[in-house]
Amino acid sequence: MYEHDVIVVGAGGAGLRAAIEAHEEGADVALVTKLHPVRSHTGAAEGGINAALHEKDSWDLHAYDTMKGSDYLGDAPAIDAFAKEARHEVIQLEHWGMPFSREEDGTVSQRPFGGLSHPRTTYAGAETGHHLLHTMYEQVVKRGIEVYDEWFVTRLAVTDESNPSDRTCHGCVAYEIATGELSGFYARDGVILATGGLGQAFDHTTNAIACTGDGQAMAYRAGAPMEDMEFVQFHPTTLPSTGVLISEGVRGEGGILYNDNEERLMYEYGYANNDGELASRDVVSRAELTEVNEGRGIEDEYVHLDMRHLGEERIIDRLENILHLAEDFEGVDGLDEPMPVKPGQHYQMGGTEVDEYGHSCVDGLYAVGECACYSLHGANRLGGNALPELLVFGARAGRHAAGAVEEEPEIPTGPGAKSDDWDEESPAELGAVDATDPIAADGGAVATPQEVLEQAVETERERVETLMERDGINHADVRAKVQKTMTENVNVFREESNLKQALKDIREAREEYQNVAVADPSRTYNTDLIHTIETRNVIDVAEAIALGALARKEFRGAHWRKQYQERRDDEYLKHTLYAWNGGNPELYYKPVILEGHEEKYEPKVRSY
Numbered sequence: 001m002y003e004h005d006v007i008v009v010g011a012g013g014a015g016l017r018a019a020i021e022a023h024e025e026g027a028d029v030a031l032v033t034k035l036h037p038v039r040s041h042t043g044a045a046e047g048g049i050n051a052a053l054h055e056k057d058s059w060d061l062h063a064y065d066t067m068k069g070s071d072y073l074g075d076a077p078a079i080d081a082f083a084k085e086a087r088h089e090v091i092q093l094e095h096w097g098m099p100f101s102r103e104e105d106g107t108v109s110q111r112p113f114g115g116l117s118h119p120r121t122t123y124a125g126a127e128t129g130h131h132l133l134h135t136m137y138e139q140v141v142k143r144g145i146e147v148y149d150e151w152f153v154t155r156l157a158v159t160d161e162s163n164p165s166d167r168t169c170h171g172c173v174a175y176e177i178a179t180g181e182l183s184g185f186y187a188r189d190g191v192i193l194a195t196g197g198l199g200q201a202f203d204h205t206t207n208a209i210a211c212t213g214d215g216q217a218m219a220y221r222a223g224a225p226m227e228d229m230e231f232v233q234f235h236p237t238t239l240p241s242t243g244v245l246i247s248e249g250v251r252g253e254g255g256i257l258y259n260d261n262e263e264r265l266m267y268e269y270g271y272a273n274n275d276g277e278l279a280s281r282d283v284v285s286r287a288e289l290t291e292v293n294e295g296r297g298i299e300d301e302y303v304h305l306d307m308r309h310l311g312e313e314r315i316i317d318r319l320e321n322i323l324h325l326a327e328d329f330e331g332v333d334g335l336d337e338p339m340p341v342k343p344g345q346h347y348q349m350g351g352t353e354v355d356e357y358g359h360s361c362v363d364g365l366y367a368v369g370e371c372a373c374y375s376l377h378g379a380n381r382l383g384g385n386a387l388p389e390l391l392v393f394g395a396r397a398g399r400h401a402a403g404a405v406e407e408e409p410e411i412p413t414g415p416g417a418k419s420d421d422w423d424e425e426s427p428a429e430l431g432a433v434d435a436t437d438p439i440a441a442d443g444g445a446v447a448t449p450q451e452v453l454e455q456a457v458e459t460e461r462e463r464v465e466t467l468m469e470r471d472g473i474n475h476a477d478v479r480a481k482v483q484k485t486m487t488e489n490v491n492v493f494r495e496e497s498n499l500k501q502a503l504k505d506i507r508e509a510r511e512e513y514q515n516v517a518v519a520d521p522s523r524t525y526n527t528d529l530i531h532t533i534e535t536r537n538v539i540d541v542a543e544a545i546a547l548g549a550l551a552r553k554e555f556r557g558a559h560w561r562k563q564y565q566e567r568r569d570d571e572y573l574k575h576t577l578y579a580w581n582g583g584n585p586e587l588y589y590k591p592v593i594l595e596g597h598e599e600k601y602e603p604k605v606r607s608y
C-alpha cells in the first residue's frame, strides 16, 4: 500500500495544477496517472487560454460572456471565481516559463474567440496545451512531487453509509500497467480526480483513446452524482475522416466557413448575423449540419473552412500546426485549398457534481478539470475557457484538499441539494444494476480507513481475476455498439425516438458487458484488460448523457430537441443530477444559482 496526504488521479492540466497547489500548501502529494503526464490529452489543446488581461477588458465581462455562453445554466459562484482568478493563473504560467505568443512590443498576444466580447485568448502558437503541460510538469519535477505514471486507477475506496453525504473517501485502487500489480493508495486528506473527458462514448470525437470517463464513472459508483451530462459540446471544425480538431484559432484569426455553393453560410442564411464564424460553438455546429441536411453540404457531409486569405506568413506564425494536421490527416494543403470540416464530439460540459472548490458530496473526494461539473460551462462551454478552468479549479481543489481553505462553499452538492418540487417520474425505464456483482458494482464497508482500502483492493482483485479467467465476449463490440448509437442518436440534433433508441442500445450493451472476458493472459501491458475496464465506464457515462437528454424537454445551449424549440426557464432553470443510488440509478434536479457575491445574472435571449 502507498500512502500520501493527497492523491491526485490524472496528470493533465487539472491534475498537475492541483498537485502543485497542494504541495505549495505543505501536503505530501502524489500523482497517479494511466498516461505519462505530458501524454495527457491537454497536450492536444490548440487554440488558447482565456483571461481578462487587457486594460480595456475586465473579469466581469469575462464572467458575463461565460454565463451567456452557458445559456444561463452556469452557477454564479463558480463563474465569478473563475473569471477573477484566471488572470492570476495565466500570469503565473507566464512566470513559470510558458512560451506565450507575443506582440511586437513584447506583451502576450490575445486573439478573438467565439462568444467573447473582447479578444482575451492567450496562446502559444497552435500548440497551447502542449506548452502548458510541459510548463507545469517542470514545476512538478522541480518540487519533487511523486508521480506514479502508467498506473490505472480502477476504483475508489469509500465507506458504505447509505447517504453518500455521510461517506468518506480514503483512497483508490490502481493497477500498474507494466507489472499487473494491484495496489491500494491511501489518501490521508483527499483524492482529487482529474481524469479528463469521455469522448470515447462517441465514434467521431476529437478526444484521444484514453478519454473514457473513468473519473466520472468511478465517482458515480462511489456516490457522487454526475451533473448536466446531457450537455455535450460538438466542435464545428473537426476533420471528417478522423475527428482531429482544427482549432477555433483559425476562425479567430479570420478563417471563413463556406457551403457547397461557396456561400459564406453563417451570414448568407442568418445563423449569426453579428458574429458570423465566431458565434458560440453550438450555434456554428447546428449551422453546418443544417447546411448539410438542406443539401448545401459538400459530399453530403461537410463544409469548407478557408484560411488562404490570411496569407502564408501569418498562417505559419500563428497556425502552423493546423497546416500539418490538414496535410497529414486529410491530404489537404491549407495554404492552397480550403479544409473540409464537420462537427464532432469535443467536450463534456457535465461531470462529477462538485462545489466551487472541486469538492463532491463524499468527504475527501474531489473532481477538477473536464471530469468535473462545478457548473462553470452550463449548457455550452466557450472556446478557450477549459484551460483556465484547469488552472483555477485545480488550484482551488489542491488548496482545499491540503486543508488551506476556510470559506464555506456556496454551491450545494449531494442528495440534500435536490429541488423540493421534484416529483416527476424518470422518463425511461433504466433497470437496476446488480450491486452484488463484483464486475458491475462498487462496494466498501467496515471500520478503519485502511480496512476500507484493503477491502476495495480485494474486491478489485476478484473483479480482475474474474475477467481474466472466464470465457466470454470481447469488450470491443460492446463499446462499438455504445459509440455508434451515441453518434447516431445523441448528437447535435436530438429527437425523442432517437434518445429512447440510444437508451435501449446502452441497456443492451450493459447486459452484454456482464459476459465480457479478457483473452490476453499477460500480466504486463495488458491493454485488453485496461480497455475492458474502461468500457464499463463508457457505458455508465453514455447512459447518463442519453437519459439527461431525454428528460430535458427544452432547447438550451448545446442541447437541441426537435419537439421543444425554446429555452424554458420557467421549467428548466435547473441542473440534472444522475445518482448511482446503490445500483438503482436515479435522476433528479437542483436549482441553478444566478446570484454571486458581486453579480446577479438575468437570463436573456442568447444571440450572436
Ligand SMILES: Cc1cc2nc3c(=O)[nH]c(=O)nc-3n(C[C@H](O)[C@H](O)[C@H](O)COP(=O)(O)OP(=O)(O)OC[C@H]3O[C@@H](n4cnc5c(N)ncnc54)[C@H](O)[C@@H]3O)c2cc1C
Pocket (backbone or CB within 6 Å): 009, 010, 011, 012, 013, 014, 015, 032, 033, 034, 035, 036, 037, 040, 041, 042, 043, 044, 045, 046, 047, 048, 049, 050, 128, 129, 151, 152, 153, 154, 194, 195, 196, 197, 206, 207, 208, 210, 211, 214, 215, 245, 346, 347, 368, 369, 370, 371, 383, 384, 385, 386, 387, 388, 390
Ligand atoms: C483537440 C482538443 C483541443 C482543445 N483545445 C482547447 C483550447 O485551445 N482551449 C481550451 O480552453 N480548451 C481546449 N480543449 C479542451 C481542454 O483541452 C480539455 O478540456 C482539458 O485539457 C482537459 O484537461 P484535464 O486535465 O481535465 O484532462 P486530461 O488532460 O485529459 O488529463 C487526464 C489525465 O487523467 C489520467 N487518467 C484518466 N483516467 C485515469 C485512470 N483511470 N487512472 C489514472 N489516470 C487516469 C490521464 O492519464 C491524464 O493524465 C481542447 C480539447 C481537445 C480534445
